[in-house]
Amino acid sequence: MARMKFLCDAERCIECNGCVTACKNENEVPWGISRRRVVTIADGVIGKEKSLSVACMHCSDAPCMAVCPVDCFYRTEEGVVLHDKDLCIGCGYCSYACPFGAPQFPQEGAFGQRGKMDKCTFCAGGPEEDGSQAEFEKYGRNRLAEGKLPLCAEMCSTKALLAGDAAEVANIFRERVVRRSGNGADISGWNTAYGKGSLEADMKKGAESGGGAK
Amino acid sequence: MKRQLVSCLRHGAAALVATLAIAALPAGAADAPPPANVAAEAIGAGLVQPGNNANAFREARRGEDQSITFAAPPDRVLIQSQGETWRQMRNGPITQYGGWAIVVMFLGLVVFYAVRGEIKLTDKRTGKLMERFKFIERLAHWSLAGTFVILGLTGIAMLFGKHLLLPLIGHTAFGYLAWAAKNVHNFIGPLFLVSVLLMVVLFVRDNVWQAIDALWIRKAGGLLSGEHVPSHRFNFGEKTWFWLGVVFLGLMVGTTGLILDFPLYGQTRQDMQLAHMLHSGGAMLFIALSLAHIYIGTVGMEGALEGMKTGYVDETWAREHHEYWYREARGERIPDNAPRPGHKASAAH
């Protein structure tokens, strides 16, 4: 289990928002926050409408970690980016830096009084005793310690949302893309979503494999 | 079109912050996102994989024509690239150059003090006092100064604490400290802006351009030569601090602070990033410049602090440092454009 990753298959996501609801219920996420969000591109345009479910991407070079003034972010051995709510001062810098809007505040108020930041934990709890009440109240369920995957992915009705070890999830997705007569060379991740010049790299990759011409 | 305009403004503002911090932009910070039509052409040419997520993510990243069912108000797009620019500015020039600006200014003042020493009164004190600052003016000044120091220290703790304090006192202690600093900063902030506005109203009349200021500029205020350059109530150095420090930086840092402090009015994350870059970049310059102001107002010049402390200065001090103001106060007429070449200057140093 090197790196835990989410992967959402845009060809399968039907914008049911089941993952959002499941996450809110399982982790008892505070009011006004959705740790997971479903975006629909070109809503209603036949043949072009695509949906994606996105939460924290658990980046290996996380911007939230780089800007946090109190250094409260850390990465677990499984590559999950977590934060310590005891240290968090609620300044909001992580939410400015995050490309995916993953860190959010429980409520907004005057004088920047917004409580502690809340984010997707990959259902891995936080820095409290595993399975304890304190961990549940602060961070939500620790399903990883129970040998389970994040609930959003496990209950996804179309299996658009996959979670787990990056290599194995990529294999599942590649198998699907091959069945769709592609080559699966490019799967979602930091480079596709946020990297620089990813478009050129994708085009080059597509041209080399010849898969795009089919 | 509007998007492009906003994007241009953001890059422009980022460049402004860099200039303020006497910094050159890092090459990556101003990189424009790839033009949208490239993606469309690529799809048209069949170069892009169908069936995998590349297209969907690319579209999501372009941020156009998308809807989010359960979204917080600040999240109108799924993927924002501006966060990267903000991170590069905040962790880069604002932290680096801002920090060095303060350090260099401090060391520069130490050197200046070692070389020049305290600017003493040349003649003996007469013992007769002149009122220089009314009570309301001193109140405005000291409430501005007090809030400025608190905000400066708490702000520095939030920007540099991770590098300077955290390794010393550890995560838990620094977490409490930073939490306190943030809340103090947020609650004191509006008071600072009120003080700035009060200062502007009270002092703007005596800070307009007067002909004698040209002489002050030509002689660089006599700071290096030790010559006393005549001036009205405020000399050009004080006027520079008023317009650049109090008016420009004070209002900029104050208003952007309000945007950050009251996130209730539908600000997007991008608005907050822009406000934060102007706020922290401006604050770094403000703090660096304030060191010079504090220096000349305390250890740098004999008799300057007592003017703002008690409101009264000695007549000798007034005559030597603000000759025209002194003569006006004694009922003499000062010709309007009259930098007199042969005025009685005391070149003691």
Added chain:
Amino acid sequence: MKTLLRMVPLLAAAALFAGCGEEPQVIKYEAGKYQGKRDTLPWDSAAYGGDKARWESDMRARIGNQNELRRMPAD
């Protein structure tokens, strides 16, 4: 006075060289370097009692369950 004037280019140089202090933007997280509160490992939980191998095989099984293609009979 001359010493003071000589300081000017020196200070200007110091200001310019400040740029050399630029650090890399993104933190590379190093295991063990984080000084904050310690988090327990998932396999150190009550359910697994430190048995990393069993936790990994359980996780692998659950990840595999997400692939419905493997659950279909081969043609």
